[in-house]
Amino acid sequence: MTAAESDGPDAAAGPQRRSTHIDQGAVYAAVGASAAPDLMRFPPEGSTPYELEVRLGSGSDRFLVASTAVMTWRAQRGVGIRVKNIAQGDGGQYSGIAFDDRGTPQPVAVPDMEYGPDGEPFVTAGTEVTLHWPEGRAPRRYRVVYTISEPRRIGFAWGAADEEDVVGEECFVVEHREDDTVWAIARGFLWPPPGGRLPGKGKSAIKRALKASRAQLDVLVTGVLPTGD
Numbered sequence: 001m002t003a004a005e006s007d008g009p010d011a012a013a014g015p016q017r018r019s020t021h022i023d024q025g026a027v028y029a030a031v032g033a034s035a036a037p038d039l040m041r042f043p044p045e046g047s048t049p050y051e052l053e054v055r056l057g058s059g060s061d062r063f064l065v066a067s068t069a070v071m072t073w074r075a076q077r078g079v080g081i082r083v084k085n086i087a088q089g090d091g092g093q094y095s096g097i098a099f100d101d102r103g104t105p106q107p108v109a110v111p112d113m114e115y116g117p118d119g120e121p122f123v124t125a126g127t128e129v130t131l132h133w134p135e136g137r138a139p140r141r142y143r144v145v146y147t148i149s150e151p152r153r154i155g156f157a158w159g160a161a162d163e164e165d166v167v168g169e170e171c172f173v174v175e176h177r178e179d180d181t182v183w184a185i186a187r188g189f190l191w192p193p194p195g196g197r198l199p200g201k202g203k204s205a206i207k208r209a210l211k212a213s214r215a216q217l218d219v220l221v222t223g224v225l226p227t228g229d
Helices: 062-073 200-223
Strands: 048-058 080-088 128-132 140-150 153-160 167-176 182-191
Touching: 048 062, 048 200, 062 128, 062 200, 128 153, 128 200, 140 167, 167 200, 182 200
Parallel strands: none
Antiparallel strands: 048 182, 080 128, 128 140, 140 153, 153 167, 167 182
């Protein structure tokens, strides 16, 4: 586990809203920054970046099982989080405008919907969910900001859509590496809860969030996870 904290004056400033709200539901700036290769060195201003990983095993079958679990909310349900009020997104992710040889804009292809073995649809960009935590914490609303669908990397990133606790973004991804090992990774960045809480309580909230992220990775090791609520 790796997590870097900033103790300078900017760390207390908290997330800044985008004036245009083009993120369509997120309450923080730097939407999509969890995908940046240099996130740990250059995180969004004032945030705590982190990267956690756990080895799940090896082989194509292990990769398929784990990636399907991640894309159907089983990592969350496996630690007792209830995933409710799922508003499925259309999968749209901005990738620029495509033109033909004559310079005419081309229609954007709509991705095909994928489903898990129990018929639950895979996570798509734009999906919004409410998480209900087992220990009685206030429910949180999240929005999926992008998904990853590559031959050896599958996952998604979501960001906070409310300010009830820590604010930021997290990417869950399963990787099938060149040595045939399979890993689950969580990486992202967090700000303390808005509202002027004491610095010590803000750090405690971030530690609690990191512990929850680690638990969602660890539960994937078993490979036996609950399906829909």
